[in-house]
Amino acid sequence: MIQSETLELLGWPRLCQHLATFAATKLGALAAKQLPIPDRRERSRELLAQTQEVYDLESRLGNGLSFEGIEDIGESLERAAIHGMLSGEELLAIATTLSGARQLRRAIESADEVPLLQALVAPLRTYPEIEQEINHCIDERGTVADRASPKLAEIRSAARQVRNRIYETLQRILQRQSHAVQESIVTQRGDRFVIPVKAPQKDAIPGIVHDSSTSGATLYVEPHATVELNNQGRQLRRQEQAEEEKILRHLTERVGEVQEDLERLLAVVTAIDLASARARYSLWLEGNPPRFIDEDGPEAGEAIVLRQLRHPLLVWQHRHEHGDPVVAIDVNIDPQVRVVAITGPNTGGKTVTLKTLGLVALMAKVGLFVPAREPVELPWFDAVLADIGDEQSLEQSLSTFSGHIRRITRIWEAMSDRSLVLLDEVGAGTDPSEGSALAIALLQSLADRVRLCVATTHYGELKVLKYEDERFENASVEFDDRTLQPTYRLLWGIPGRSNALSVARRLGLATEIVDLASARIAPTGSQEIDRAIAGLEDQRRRQETKAEEAGELLAETERLYREVSARAQSLQDRERQLQQSQEEAVRAAIAEAKAEIARTIRRLQRGTPTGQDANAATAEVDEVARRYLPSRQQSARRPKPGFRPQVGDRVRIPQIGQTGEVLAVEEGDREVSVRFGMMKMNVSFAEIESLDGEKVEAPPKTKPPADRTRTAPPAPSPSAPTVRTSRNTLDLRGSRVADAELELERAIAEQIPVGGALWIVHGKGTGKLRQGVHEFLKQHGAIERYELADQKEGGSGVTVAYLK
Structure with a gap:
């Protein structure tokens, strides 16, 4: 008793009423109003877990779980169990409930991380065959449809024919005896079709009087001509009702056979609706899940x-x-x-x-x-x-x-x-x-x-x-x-x-x-205590004020930090996009330049190249370089050389529009290793400049050691011009040193006539492949000498080897 008193004192029934407004079905609302309070901690923990699963699931679904079509069919199931006959409306409600429960089960079964809800719906049986049979026999108005049985369709067809004959007969009488009728309409009294006749003119239309108006001025007469037809219609209606009752009893028996399963389905659907109401009410309250201590x-x-x-x-x-x-x-x-x-x-x-x-x-x-x-x-x-x-x-x-x-x-x-x-x-x-x-x-x-x-x-x-x-x-x-x-x-x-x-x-x-x-x-000790309490309260208020100010300052700091972080991220994104667009432009320019150079080489290869042809080809290549290399385009307005890069210096690479940090300087190869952003690359002295625009003052070239290069090559004969073509160019970029040696051996053997030159493209990279190529050429008997190519031919990324 004290438990129920406590619930009333706390206002618990009102809270249950509020919870019921979040239910989707009548059953769920009724369960919310009569919400039982668990007597076991494990049950409370299970209910909280259900609420959390529905809370998470509905946030993912957007529109939440749908309980459309689910109705309170409990009384219908009880009557079906004791062999009472259900009406068409009740059967239709059962069919829509089965359909709604099946859709709900599918939504839960297809969801992730809802084990408790899935365990609830796992044993559900929704009997689609019963739903289909009900929908076949009962139309959307809840009446038995003609398609329910051939006999019912035949009876209704005959009834329509009799009714049409009655209407035709009565309409003829209304036309002939229009002076005797109150209104030219056909109406019904009971299950008999009649016409309204003026009381003084009742003898004009012989028949059976079934009713009269309140004033007595109008009599509702069934003419003798339609008595037999009305009798036939009445018999057909009785046959129709018997056939409809037969169909309804059959469907009711089908429902009664699975009554226990359908009651279990109702209980599960109600439990899910109640969990959904708890989740929605909790969301509305801006509540958080509790954790039980102790x-x-x-x-x-x-x-x-x-x-x-x-x-x-x-x-x-x-x-x-x-x-x-x-x-x-x-x-x-x-x-x-x-x-x-x-x-x-x-x-x-x-x-x-x-x-x-x-x-x-x-x-x-x-x-x-x-x-x-x-x-x-x-x-x-x-x-x-x-x-x-x-x-x-x-x-x-x-x-x-x-x-x-x-x-x-x-x-x-x-x-x-x-x-x-x-x-x-x-x-x-x-x-x-x-x-x-x-x-x-x-x-x-x-x-x-x-x-x-x-x-x-x-x-x-x-x-x-x-x-x-x-x-x-x-x-x-x-x-x-x-x-x-x-x-x-x-x-x-x-x-x-x-x-x-x-x-x-x-x-x-x-x-x-x-x-x-x-x-x-009177002054007492309690008054002193009250004054002390007042002082403590005042001190606490001051501390809370300071805490609020500190909290506001912290919140403002966090807001500024988020703004700065967002702006920094935006700048990084813009820099990344700009760098990407620049790289794409450089790649496009390089591809176009390569294509033009390739066209020039193919033109040379189509005939016997002469010195004049070589000069013309060189001029064309220079023109390509002038158009596509920014260093050539800006050479006329750049300052004179005078800059010597050191490790740690910031330098500009105009060709790609980037600024980087010098990681290493190789004086002998006249190149530096530069890092910009997440990238690192080797570039020649000619490709960099200081932040003030000064070009690099290159150190004087030292003569190659005697054991690495030989004396000046003999002048090429007219029949072997040293013009670079696709036939005397070997691209080793990306190869390992061992594989590159095999390719070099094959390429040297194919160089005819003797005394020609071989352009070996090994790239800049880390320099290991270039070192391996030079070691191989130094020891090869067919090589007169070798050297790095001119800057316009690739610089430190290309080695030119002259054959004996």
Whole structure:
């Protein structure tokens, strides 16, 4: 009994009504209004997991789970089980429910990471064959369709023919006896077709009178000419009804055969709808999933944490009924605390705090998220028991005090070591000294027997219990001394002041009465305590103000950091796009230049090249270089050489429009290793310049060692011009040294006539392939000498070998 009393006192039925508005079906709404409260922690944890799965699933689906077509068919199933005949509308509702349940099951089965929901729908049987048979026999209006049976179609066809003959006969009579009829219409009385005849002219149309108007001026007559036809129509209607009943009974029997499975289907669909309602209500409340602490018993050692906790009914009132904004409270109760005494002025929010704690404990048990910031950590209470408000009864001669004692007695009998007990104005309603002593004794006893007790009181003696027993804690509702208004905020660790005189003055009590009361209060130790409490409250307010300012500063810093990070990322993206576009332009220019050079070489290869042809080809290649190489285009306006790159210098590579850092300088090869961005490459001195635009002052070329190169080559004969073509060019880029040696051996053997030149393209890269090529040429007997090609021929990326 005390459990149901507590639910009423906390406003739990109202919360269930609010939850029901988020259900998609009538069954789900009914289940929400009669929401059972689990008696096992495992069941609560399962319900919370279901809520979380639906919460996540509906956020992914966008439109959420669909319960379209699902109706409350429970009564129809019960009647089918006892062989009662279902109507067409009831059968059609069963068919749409089967279809809706099948669509719901498919949506859940195709979803990811919803094991509990999938386990719920796994055993469902939706009987598509029964649904199909019902839809075949029953049309969308809920009537038996002609296609349900050939006999029914035949009967209805005959009935239509008889009805048409009756209409034709009556229409002829109406035309012939128009002076005798009240209106030229055919109507029905019972199941007989009649015409309205003026009472004075009834003999003009002989027949059977079935009814008359209220005034008696009109008689509804069935002419003798249609009596037999009406009789035939009546017989056909009876046959039609018998055939329809036969079809409905057959379909009802099909439903009755699977009644248990369909009832189980209804239960599963209702459970999913209820989980969906819990998820949607939790989302609307901006709630977070709770975690149950005290897994190993009340002494597990975890604190109760509920930050920015809001009363769910006040949230509804604020959003739907234009109520005042909800003031959130913070609850942080150490694990050893068993009793919290909340003190402070009346109308300050003490009772609302009790109800909020009771409601969120129940919400967590039934699988609802709690309207508080993460983390939400609270015990699983096996019972929530409350004594809130007066219980006066004139019939039972109960005073306020008696009512409280009776309710506390019922709480005492029902509570356990995992219960939450909420007491409003404990010990009130009697002599203050006796009430205070009774309250202290009650709270000390509850500290030994329950998981948590939260009590509101005005007794100052309860404030000192914290300093005598670590299982007690003080809290108070804040009161603004400047505005003489409660702030409804909860302060922990600080006992409150009643501020009775201040509140009385604010509520309009005569000033002379308040002043007289103030004068009669003798200076006592409690007044000193109140002043100390006021100082603590003021100090706490100042600290909270500073904390808020620090929080705002931190938030602003984080905002600026996000803006700077976003801008830096944007700049990096733009730089990346620019670099990509530049590289694409360079690649396109190189490809076009190669194509023109290839055309020139092919033209040379088509005939016997002469010196004049070689000069013309060289001029064409120079023209290609002038058009496509930025270094050639800008050579006329660049400063004279005078820059010597050093490791760590920043240099510009005009050819690709990049600026990089010098990693290494190779004086002998007249090139440097440069890094820009994530890329690293070797470039010749001629391809770089300082940031001021100065060209590199190249060191003088030293003569190659005697063992590496030989003396100047003999002048090429007219029959062997040293013009570079595709036949005397060998591209080794990307090859390993061993493979490159084989290719070189083959290429040297093919060079005819003797005394020609071989252009070996090995690239710049790391220089290993070039070193390997030079070692091979140095030892080869057919090589007269070798050297790096001119800059326009590839520079340090190409070696020219002259054959003997």
